[in-house]
Amino acid sequence: xxxxxxxxxxxxxxxxxxxxxxxxxxxxxxxxxxxxxxxxxxxxxxxxxxxxxxxxxxxxxxxxxxxxxxxxxxxxxxxxxxxxxxxxxxx
Numbered sequence: 001x002x003x004x005x006x007x008x009x010x011x012x013x014x015x016x017x018x019x020x021x022x023x024x025x026x027x028x029x030x031x032x033x034x035x036x037x038x039x040x041x042x043x044x045x046x047x048x049x050x051x052x053x054x055x056x057x058x059x060x061x062x063x064x065x066x067x068x069x070x071x072x073x074x075x076x077x078x079x080x081x082x083x084x085x086x087x088x089x090x091x
Contacts, residue, residue, distance in 0.1 A: 002024070002045070003050035004022065006048070006052075007050075008020070011027065016041065025045055027045075
């Protein structure tokens with residue numbers, strides 16, 4: 001089984017320029033030629049894990065950071081103060 005969106009990202013992250021991927025493992029280059037038989041792409045397909053990626057929400061990231069900060073003896077009131085004064089971005 002192939003997670004098309006995830007495999008597409010994996011191929012792009014590996015520096016392979018592609019125009020698309022199918023759920024059957026077909027990979028097209030920018031000229032729409034099938035390139036799934038290349039050793040590099042075959043290795044990526046074999047290593048591919050189709051499971052959905054778990055992405056933490058901003059709130060989950062804040063809670064994890066709070067847990068780490070509390071471990072450094074910072075008071076929860078200090079954390080609340082920091083949360084009110086720092087602009088967070090979800091990256």
